[in-house]
Amino acid sequence: MASEKVLINSSRMEPLPHRELADLLVDYLAQMSVEFVFGIPGGAIEPLYNALARSKKKGGPRPVVARHETGAAFMADGYYRQTGKLAVCCGTTGPGTTNLITGVASAYENHIPMLVITAQTALSHFGRGALQESSCTGINTVAMFEYCTRFSTLVSHVNQMEHKLVTAIMTAFGSPHGPAHLSIPLDILRSPSPLNAPSYNVYSLMKHPSLTDHEAIDKLCRCIEQTKKIAFLIGDGCARSIDVILELSMLIGATVVTTPHGKGLVDPCHPLFRGVLGFAGHRSAKAALIDPEVEFIVACGTNLGEWASNGWDREVLFNHRLIHLDSIESHLAHSPMAKLHVRGDLRSIFQRLLNHLQSVRPPAASLSTSAPSAGESQRLRIQIDDSSKYNSDATPIKPQRLMRDLARIFPPNTCFLAEAGNSQAWAIHYLHPSWPLNLGEPPFEGGRFRACSEFVSMGWAVGAAVGTALGTPRNPVVCITGDGSLLMSGQEITVAIQERLPVIYVILNDSALGMVKHGQRLAGSEPVAYELPDIDYRAYAKAMGAEGHIIRSPQDLLDLDIAAICSRAGPTLLDVRIDPEEVPPIGTRMKVLGTSS
Numbered sequence: 083m084a085s086e087k088v089l090i091n092s093s094r095m096e097p098l099p100h101r102e103l104a105d106l107l108v109d110y111l112a113q114m115s116v117e118f119v120f121g122i123p124g125g126a127i128e129p130l131y132n133a134l135a136r137s138k139k140k141g142g143p144r145p146v147v148a149r150h151e152t153g154a155a156f157m158a159d160g161y162y163r164q165t166g167k168l169a170v171c172c173g174t175t176g177p178g179t180t181n182l183i184t185g186v187a188s189a190y191e192n193h194i195p196m197l198v199i200t201a202q203t204a205l206s207h208f209g210r211g212a213l214q215e216s217s218c219t220g221i222n223t224v225a226m227f228e229y230c231t232r233f234s235t236l237v238s239h240v241n242q243m244e245h246k247l248v249t250a251i252m253t254a255f256g257s258p259h260g261p262a263h264l265s266i267p268l269d270i271l272r273s274p275s276p277l278n279a280p281s282y283n284v285y286s287l288m289k290h291p292s293l294t295d296h297e298a299i300d301k302l303c304r305c306i307e308q309t310k311k312i313a314f315l316i317g318d319g320c321a322r323s324i325d326v327i328l329e330l331s332m333l334i335g336a337t338v339v340t341t342p343h344g345k346g347l348v349d350p351c352h353p354l355f356r357g358v359l360g361f362a363g364h365r366s367a368k369a370a371l372i373d374p375e376v377e378f379i380v381a382c383g384t385n386l387g388e389w390a391s392n393g394w395d396r397e398v399l400f401n402h403r404l405i406h407l408d409s410i411e412s413h414l415a416h417s418p419m420a421k422l423h424v425r426g427d428l429r430s431i432f433q434r435l436l437n438h439l440q441s442v443r444p445p446a447a448s449l450s451t452s453a454p455s456a457g458e459s460q461r462l463r464i465q466i467d468d469s470s471k472y473n474s475d476a477t478p479i480k481p482q483r484l485m486r487d488l489a490r491i492f493p494p495n496t497c498f499l500a501e502a503g504n505s506q507a508w509a510i511h512y513l514h515p516s517w518p519l520n521l522g523e524p525p526f527e528g529g530r531f532r533a534c535s536e537f538v539s540m541g542w543a544v545g546a547a548v549g550t551a552l553g554t555p556r557n558p559v560v561c562i563t564g565d566g567s568l569l570m571s572g573q574e575i576t577v578a579i580q581e582r583l584p585v586i587y588v589i590l591n592d593s594a595l596g597m598v599k600h601g602q603r604l605a606g607s608e609p610v611a612y613e614l615p616d617i618d619y620r621a622y623a624k625a626m627g628a629e630g631h632i633i634r635s636p637q638d639l640l641d642l643d644i645a646a647i648c649s650r651a652g653p654t655l656l657d658v659r660i661d662p663e664e665v666p667p668i669g670t671r672m673k674v675l676g677t678s679s
């Protein structure tokens with residue numbers, strides 16, 4: 083057996099356990115406290131799985147086998163957003179690698195630090211028609227990944243492995259974060275490792291300099307000091323600075339609005355929060371920003387792309403009142419009209435602002451420092467469209483009401499993920515899970531509500547929910563998805579079954595690609611290609627070995643034993659027969675699709 087082989091270290095004449103290069107790779111993952119490698123095995127990547135098997139026996143990183151490689155990448159993405167640890171996914175040569183592409187591209191657009199490990203046929207077989215050959219003389223997977231990673235390289239010699247691996251990890255956590263791809267031939271992966279242990283301490287190499295533009299911060303300080311009222315627009319780039327931003331907001335009484343990407347970072351009942359601007363956003367957010375008393379809108383950690391900027395809205399945002407702060411320089415290029423650009427680490431910028439303003443300004447008079455009453459702390463100051471439907475008792479259940487009740491019936495430590503399609507639109511507008519402060523720090527990225535922005539692939543939430551649950555075994559994870567997305571990627575639920583994860587899949591069952599259907603209606607286009615078959619997802623759940631319930635009315639939802647569902651060692655599917663005629667809040671998207679400038 084491979085694990086029992088013994089090598090002799092000639093310099094020291096000591097027996098060493100048999101170690102392959104794949105073991106060294108896994109040692110680096112262990113050094114970074116990574117627990118899971120998401121992927122699917124195959125011939126050329128077997129040495130990595132052998133190393134993971136050895137690692138698992140020692141309590142180190144272990145494999146989680148997905149059903150499709152893109153599902154594996156989505157799981158790794160979910161794991162990072164929950165834990166802040168490197169997302170790692172893998173696939174074998176050929177189709178195992180090409181199947182990863184959608185998930186890796188999604189991670190690229192969402193700035194997920196991801197190590198993508200793929201295999202190649204043995205070096206000596208390159209160019210000889212080997213099965214699934216993917217080198218430069220085959221389908222060239224290194225080149226394919228160049229377009230959706232920040233680093234893509236072939237490891238063509240044993241001695242390249244360590245420095246290419248470390249470069250990949252550092253690049254993944256660089257600015258901006260993103261996927262890095264190592265393509266490793268079979269024979270290299272199983273070569274004896276020249277090293278007994280990692281030579282680098284990756285953590286020390288990954289420490290980020292807290293660089294900031296001092297001159298620009300000084301200008302910003304002066305600007306805020308001399309301004310009566312400002313508003314903050316919070317994007318997902320604020321995940322690691324949100325506490326300081328909110329403290330500053332309280333100090334100066336600034337209104338807080340988020341982009342759809344930043345929604346999970348702010349408690350919806352925060353006294354200064356007025357909702358989401360952009361895709362599926364709130365009128366109260368727009369009103370808060372166009373308020374003539376607001377002299378500056380400080381957009382932080384946002385790319386100000388289509389969704390975040392309300393379709394590049396000049397009235398609300400893209401005008402002389404804009405100040406744009408970001409650590410990702412390319413984002414600043416999206417706001418040429420901004421009065422001021424401030425580059426740098428957001429936490430350092432806000433800490434400096436806070437320190438300065440604390441020394442010159444008393445806390446905003448209107449904001450009481452005493453603890454709010456229970457009622458006050460649960461009060462939404464967000465203007466919701468269609469509040470009659472939000473509170474409707476009608477059957478079939480309205481999606482608006484479903485969102486209202488999901489936020490209420492699940493415990494405050496629940497993490498919600500929303501899928502591409504109407505799920506995202508309904509959730510961004512109507513799902514408002516409040517969280518008591520005593521829950522401690524919000525999870526690492528994205529807070530208690532997460533969605534895949536920019537790339538917005540169907541199936542992201544189904545897979546990411548598995549990675550999220552693995553990263554937070556004690557907290558329930560609710561994945562809100564459409565029936566179309568479930569039919570595209572529902573096989574990943576069987577991973578949640580195998581891993582005994584309490585993921586609750588809420589399926590908005592409308593027998594349609596709902597966003598397509600409603601989009602066509604709103605645009606006055608041909609009603610075409612949106613129908614899906616009527617499917618009983620309770621029976622589907624049962625066939626896989628999961629629990630399922632059919633929900634037709636608000637009462638059906640309230641009748642569920644949520645405590646039992648959340649403590650179940652396995653997923654539960656809620657087949658929610660929503661009212662399919664309800665029009666989702668997708669107006670901004672429709673406006674952009676209908677314009678060419």
Ligand SMILES: Cc1ncc(C[n+]2csc(CCOP(=O)(O)OP(=O)(O)O)c2C)c(N)n1
Pocket residue numbers: 502503504505538539540563564565566567568590592594595596597598
């Ligand atoms: C992989 C992928 N293919 C196609 C699309 C385009 N698309 C966006 S939403 C949508 C329909 C989603 O339908 P469903 O999952 O049933 O959700 P619903 O909108 O009904 O809630 C489609 C086809 C996409 N975002 N991702």
